[in-house]
Amino acid sequence: MQERKLFTVTIFSENTVGILNLIAIVYTRRCINIESISASACSIPGVHKVTVTSWSDRPSMIKVVNAIEKIIYVVKAFLYTDDEIVYQEIALYKVPTVRLVDEPELEKIIRRHNARILEITHDYTVLEKTGHNDETEALFEELKAYDITQFVRSGRVCITKDPVEHVTNYLAERDRLRSIQLSGDPSHSPHPFFSEETKENTNL
């Protein structure tokens, strides 16, 4: 039996309609539950980064990553375990303001967890904490005693520890080879990442 652990998959793709659905299909087909997901722009213009976490075993996850890479508008997908990435989540908590006023212990908890207060109203106070899952979870556990009314946690975002920027290099190489193919001249300047044509087509 393969060891089950939490895997993080990062996916770099063009920003096209429906890409998230295509990624989700790969997981649902294999009955792998997505623990968290986040999607946003990344440092490469026009390219989006999706970060998905899920509990599974390595052989299954390798197949997931291979299947995701087959999606036409996916540039690359990578598989990581927690030791290979720097990762973070953000959590928000809503507690009744009256408890904050009445209980001096609550202030200590907020300090100890390095949480921030985002908003205070007469009725409620919203706290924010960033950290790993277990850290945001720990604050939630402590706040349970103070009538917490809402708790929400974002999907994971992560940065790799790998010194090589694979996606940037890959796209640059693709564009360089394409320039050579088009011009027959290796010194031909590479295409910009997004030609006007690509821009138009990705907005189809």
Add this chain to the structure above:
Amino acid sequence: MSDHKIPGSEALIRSLIAEGVDTVFGYPGGSIINVYDRLYDYQDRLRHILTRHEQGAIHAAQGFARATGRTGVVFATSGPGATNLVTGIGDALMDSTPLVVITGQVASSVLGTDAFQEIDMVDIANPITKWALQVRRAADIPSAVARAFFIANSGRPGPVLLDIAKDAQQGLMEWSHEKCDYIRTYCDRPALDYHALSQAAGIINSAVRPLILSGHGVMISGAEPQLRELAEKAEIPVASTLLGLSTLPSSHPLFRGMLGMHGNIAPNVSTNRADVIIAIGMRFDDRVTGRLDGYAPHARIIHIDIDASEFNKNVPVHCTIHGDAREVLTALLPLVHPARHPEWLASFDRLDAIEKTEVIDRQTHPASGPILMGEVVDQVSTATSDDAILVTDVGQNQMLAARYFRFSSPRSIITSGGLGTMGFSLPAAIGAKIGCPGRQVCAFAGDGGIQMTVQELGTIMAYDIPVKIIVLNNSFLGNVRQWQELFFNARYSQTPMTNPDFVTLASAYGIPGEHITDRADLPEAITRMVKSPTAYLLEVDIHKTDNIFPMMPLGAAVDELMLNATDRLDLSSL
């Protein structure tokens, strides 16, 4: 180039023609009526085959694509027209068949309102296409079509869906068409890894018992000459997958048969004796590998494929070469040393001899009793000089046709391998014949499968398509019945069939035919069918409860074969 504006529907037609399309299979309807209206003016350049059901259209397009290597094109309307294509789209994905499927869609203003015949086709198609796109603006049609054709028929081919909203069909635009051959996120031709090539050559050159597994990828890339050269240079026996049949002529001395559940004994058993396996353009399907922990235990495996996600998917391999089979083999050939393996080949001969006496002779030349499927297939193959295109349905007819039909040129087998779609043969044969009018096309179907798409006899009638249809009638869903007999105590749950008179049915469509019940009448009937200049339906009453053997039962390894219902192959003396 045109300097005046045309509707998107006409732009679609022009772009298809610009992509080299001359034949479309389809069925009109409300949401694609604009396209059909414009088609009316282009019928001299774009031939439309009106099938009798959308499923017939897509299977015909598959048959066309697989016989020719060109991209098959399908038109259907929104809603039920589109959903009727789903089986064919899935089939094309499993069997790497290049298709561009064009469905009409309701106007973009009413999308999501449950409008009449609205269905979310792109989301239905997402898991079963290589790419699916909804087009909502006329101006986007040419680039969408260009991308669709590039994606469908490059890399590992597959089906692409373009779902074109009514307003995109109606909208006016200035048409120009530029073919697409580059998408930065999609690598259609991976660069060759010379390190992997030299590693592979080293493994091959050290092999004592090498075996080539030739798959559909060899056919798709047109690598048949390189396959042959590699096999001959290093004297390596070649086994093929179901879809890889005809990549090497059946008569070639190094062609040693078909792999898999009902494949030949020698290639299956030899898989577990080989010390080197060179798998080319195949995907280690479970019907080929049997029980994975009993598969090829002694072999170092080299896997050549254009689809990197196939590597180590089912079977862990020792060397992977990512690329087009023809490019890879061309680069590999100079690195491979000439070699001879007479003892290894002799071991195939011994296994072949067992199969011949225990299985083949009994199936193709029975002395008495009811007609058997194998003898019909064998005689049709002979009557067509072993050079017809074989199209099969799914089930016993498929396996026996694959076992006993012989091939002398490439692209000669069209069968639903991955999805196993009953009803595939009749429409696929229509498409194959339209794609290759100069070749004889023989469709083998059972009495079950033929009835799943039997309405396509109407298409054959309307367009006078001279396909030869052989209905192997055992009044059973034979393959399921076989499993019921062998593994479910002969409880024939819902497998006996009450059938129409197929010859009478064909005659209603003006298709000549005859019904054979006696072995003595079979050879002349086959001759009449083969010589007929028109379509022909030959219904043959065959043994009701005959089984296909050899058989690798579910859960067995490739060398654990049943020779018949009671005996297993004994390898101790072989």
